Amino acid sequence: MSTQEEKQEFNITVYSENQIGLLNRIAIIFTRRKINIDSLNTSPSEVSSVHRFNIVITETEDVVRKLCRQIEKQVEVLKVYYHTNEDVIWQELALYKLSTDVIAEKISVERLLRENGARAVAIRKDYTVFETTGHREEIDNLISILQPYGLIEFVRSARVAIIKDSEGFNAKLREFERLEPGEDVIENEFLNDADKVFTM
């Protein structure tokens, strides 16, 4: 059964209306089952008035499928998809604050930053802020490199993920707006389709 299935990272993409309280409604679907959300990003999507959530959790596919159905059941949710890391292109953004003196003195820091694809976004007399984007391990790696040079502050964004096999949400939304929906706008049915999870 599903319990034997292996847990892995899943990227859940939720298209929804922009409604106060919906974040809570979605969050409690996880917390009720004592599932931790590893990462959560919510922002306007490419379609005006439609919001997009990117949620990352580590679970078995069976659990993820059930969670997605519960999320899609919420009145203000338009559509939910889930994907493994292989099915998406994803990035996190990180900011690192270091003492400008240290950077000026130790050229090696500058070299390390260049090697790690970081760029300066603010340079002040007393501190400098660098930015990188990448996968979690890449960002973690730069932290450990910078730690010896007195990393003052660090912050990392939630994950954002683009679905490889997707044509966007515009056409889908027009389907939803019709009073009588077409065949392909059926809740969740794609979730049964293991071969081609994404139907857009």
Add this chain to the structure above:
Amino acid sequence: METQTIAKQETGEAAEKSAGSPAKEVTGSVALLEALITEGVETIFGYPGGAIMPIYDALYDYSDKLDHILVRHEQGGIHAAQGYARTSGKVGVVFATSGPGATNLVTGLADAQIDSTPVVCITGQVFAHLLGTDAFQETDVINITTPITKWNYQVTDANELPEVIAKAFYIARSGRPGPVLIDITKNAQIQKFQFKGYTPCKHIRSYRPKPIVRPQYIQQAAELINQAKKPFILFGQGVILGSAEKEFQAFVEKSGIPAAWTVLGAGAIPTDHPLNVGMLGMHGNYGPNVLTNECDVLIAIGMRFDDRVTGRLDKYAKQAKVVHLDIDPAEIDKNVKSTVPVWGDCKETLPLLTQAIESKTYPEWLQKFHDHTKQEIDLVIQKELNPTTDEMTMGEVIKQLNEITKGEAVIVTDVGQHQMVACRYAKLNKTRSNVTSGGLGTMGFALPAAMGAKYGAKDRDVVAIIGDGGFQMTLQELGTIMQSNINVKIIILNNRFLGMVRQWQELFNERRYSFVDMQSPDFVKLAAAYGIAGKSISERTNLPATLKEMLDHNGPYLLEVMVTKENNVFPMVPQGCSVAEIRLK
């Protein structure tokens, strides 16, 4: 704001079209009441308070159009609305004030959510400028109720009201029904605005009440059914909620397949129907439980495989192919993996399936159910319904009641042993005759639910069957019954114990009766204090006449029946056991 999008689509356009009725300036409260009238609301169960006073003030002028029942506690209000929704098939409506008024709704909301009961709750809220300041009687009712509502929304501007109420009713009643809570701040209740008339909601772009029926699944399901040697139908409340009783009966009769019901599905086809083989689950009938693990095709219709139905899941119907008909896609594969998922409203899917299957009978297979019934009669039913003991049993009370009501009454039950006994033995000829708290198991449900059930089915007898424990959880509603003269018949089956917990303590905790010995007041005197007629009996010989007296009485009546103290409900599937391991003693 999402609602603004809808406003453009719905109310805005409609209001422009219906330019014949020009906008008039009214308060938010008046707009709310006008909306309720357009939605066909006749009865409201409620309790006033500070933050909902403007609505109650407006209601003063609407008493000819809207019947408001003053309950004694908000929990009673929402249970009454649930009872009303269950018997009438319409949306139950509740008014409550902010703070404690709103939090008192929580149990009822959770109950309505898990039992898919359409209810719209209107709560008052403090002025919008006071939100988040810990104002007097302020609670964050939206966040408190989020997990236990199908939808909720806080209105802070009267202009939002018509469209929000329209959405509330549409969401509560469509698809898989459920409770909706609308929290209205006091300023929005008072605020005057240009009311352009009320347009019921028909579409919300992000909400699909029911999935589209897929012919290929109907076809696959029909093939499985046609090839089956030992098929078995399980049906739940979905049949009733979908008003698909006729379609369901036609399916059962053409297919010739034995059918068993969940507690909430009781009455979807008559108890006496030859293919109705009984109740499923922990205290269900012997055959349906045992043979679940013997059938080859399991056809689940409008039921959600609750753990009380399935028992141990990894030993549940493993040999069977499963056809699952449900309107809620999230229920498919949630607990039991389906071979063929038949998405959709069973009112639409059942006729298609009936058309696609062959007309058949399964005499040998059906005989197996009868054989099991015979065993159950010998070991359980006989001594429950025709006891030789001095003291009365709960079962014989239900049996006597059946003989008088002939199965025509609405039976409302509370939670516990009496509930299981009533569900097992009550005769139900009609749909919407069984009102009980199935999913949440809310003690105290029956008395207020019976009041609402009576308003929802005014021409039917409503009999509430309640335990001595559950009755004392909401007995204040006797006041409502008195004031509104609600003609409900109350039977308290008094075993002087919290019987179900006692049963478990007897069976699983070596008779360590921990806090289940319950003392009760004189229930008849209590009823008398409320001007309600009543009688208490402990002799079997008095039972038929007293039951008849109760039903013939013009007005509410409370009958206490003293029953044997330590009786157990059997059969029983002990927790953690497979349905096949059901015990008869």
